[in-house]
Amino acid sequence: MSEGHEAVNCDGRAQSWATRRLKPSSPRRGEPAVHMNDQMRRLSTPWSIAVERSIRISNSEFLPGVLLDPACGSGIHLAAMCLETGRVGLGIELDEEAGKFAAANMNRLLEKGNGPGRISNRILIGDGVDAEGALKTYHDSLEDSGISSTPPVSLLHIDPARPLDAQNHTLDEMAPPIGELLRSWVPHMNQDERGPALLLDLSPRLSRKQRGEIDAILNEVAPGAARTWEWLSQGGGRIDRLSVWVGPLASESSHRAIRMGQKTPLRTVEAGSTSPFISEKRGMPPSFDQWIVIVDPAVVEARLHDAWLTSFDAPEYNPIWQRASLRRPILVSDTPPPNSLLDDPFTVAVGRVCGHRLSSPDMENAPTVARAAERSGIGHLVLRCEVDPELHPKIQKRLNKALKGVEGERGFIVDVPVSRGDNWHVVHVTCIES
Ligand SMILES: C[S@@+](CC[C@H](N)C(=O)[O-])C[C@H]1O[C@@H](n2cnc3c(N)ncnc32)[C@H](O)[C@@H]1O
Structure with missing residues (x-):
């Protein structure tokens, strides 16, 4: 094991440990029961959103390899991606208790079995930014389970924690910091001429300037890779999620808006070019019968x-x-x-x-x-x-x-x-x- 990361298998042992600690419960109505403390619940992605995205991920063609979530929290987004794509998941979580719960949640949510794929899922407790250290620990841990291959990472999903006053924070305050994280991982990813498969889950309140900073980071780590910015609403009159889909995960459009229903998108609008929003100033309110x-x-x-x-x-x-x-x-x-x-x-x-x-x-x-x-x-x-x-x-x-x-x-x-x-x-x- 390399210093700094501890590998936890996503198995019955992890689940028993978690069950003794905290009974599983459903974070929101209709969602599967998982282990989450209050902080994890606050940060977790709704299950329906994770599943819907994972279905779209499974429809895109990206290279063989494991799915990485280097700030996996409860692990439910990683589990949804593994379920829908049939691939192996590697999660990393800095917080020890959250990481152990994530391993238990993976075990609960994934199909049971002890085939080589099933026993290759891991949660590492440690810093998600340290790609080399994490990969070494992961591969050593697979060897301990009798698996000699060293599968590459072919998709990175990241949902960093952000300060509560998201409007005023700088990108570096995201935990983990997104620039450092991508610079560390992208060189290790399995990728072809389309660039790395990345899904960045960002704060819906990011300013235009901050989005420009994300674009600059992507230009640096994935030059020339296609990119789709996505605004998703669940109909409550606000933007619920903002994400960027990169490389093989991007569509042909640079911008996309989705109105999500209970489980599936009700409507998607996308385009390769956008228009400025011009709000017309009027000296009179709308007249009767307009x-x-x-x-x-x-x-x-x-x-x-x-x-x-x-x-x-x-x-x-x-x-x-x-x-x-x-x-x-x-x-x-x-x-x-x-x-x-x-x-x-x-x-x-x-x-x-x-x-x-x-x-x-x-x-x-x-x-x-x-x-x-x-x-x-x-x-x-x-x-x-x-x-x-x-x-x-x-x-x-x-x-x-x-x-x-x-x-x-x-x-x-x-x-x-x-x-x-x-x-x-x-x-x-x-x-x-x-
Ligand atoms: C927004 S949460 C992820 C939630 C997750 N998508 C879910 O559905 O539960 C971000 C997580 O990143 C973790 N984190 C922060 N800095 C980290 C780092 N340097 N390495 C690994 N994890 C980190 C936090 O502890 C937190 O659990």
Whole structure:
């Protein structure tokens, strides 16, 4: 064993140790039971996301070799990749307890057996950045199990831990630091002219500048390799995952937006080129009877909003983009949006303007807001504007109470920026849903 890494077999022993320590439980509804302490649970990738990605990985052709996760946490992403590709997994984890739980989780999640592939799965406790040390420990450990081959690494998946205030952190604060890690591993990877197969799972809050820094690292370690940046949303009005797929894992497009359903993607938009997002400044709020569409932020963040709109092939629909907030890009038009857009998974809500108000809905004015909506024929009003996240459910509850028993359409209230010279203010626009 080389100094610094300890190899743990993914077998019944690891599972018994973990079971004595902490009973397995399901981290989220519908997910398999695994061993995770609170910290691991907070950092873990949702099982459905890990499986969906692994299915896509299994559909790409990359060279033979083991799958590496050099900051594997609970090991569930590694296990999903092994299950879907039928390949062997090598995980590395700095935290000893987490690493031992990861070995147990691999054993729980992978198919049982004692063939050479099954007994080659390992979790190493130690520093994921030290490629040479890790490979030596791995190969020594395989030899101890009677396996004389020294399989190369052919895919690297990395989901580094990031500081909680992800917006202000530098890339070096990712643990492990991504540049150092890639410089250490990529030279050891099995790769052809397409470059190394890499999947980087990054903070969805990375700034444009930080994404540029990631691009610079990739230009250095994998020059010329294709790359697809992917923004994924689960429909909650925010970007849930940001990832980069490199080399054999990249598609022909440089940018991709995915609206994920419970288990499978509901819609994917991708393109080789993107367009800048131009939010039109208006001196007046959208007028009564104009149409508003609230769009999932993933297509806008990915700069695929034009590709998305073009996909509806509706030349008579000429909306302008206005961005209410980072979470709620909106389209405003004089004509109704095409039916295909109404049904699109990236469409959050569609409605016709029926009211304006200057002040934000709050606990006091909620009954008044509800009465005004009722006069416009609305029987259920959903808040889709920026309000204090703690107050949001309370105000919504008050609106529901005020409209209880009222027959009418569904509606929503959204905040729209309106410019006055160099300043801008927000108008709260009520819409009847269609
Ligand atoms: C975001 S978590 C990975 C979560 C994992 N994808 C899962 O589904 O459970 C990142 C992990 O990297 C580990 N880590 C941080 N620095 C490391 C290093 N230098 N070497 C190995 N692991 C490291 C942390 O302990 C943490 O468990």
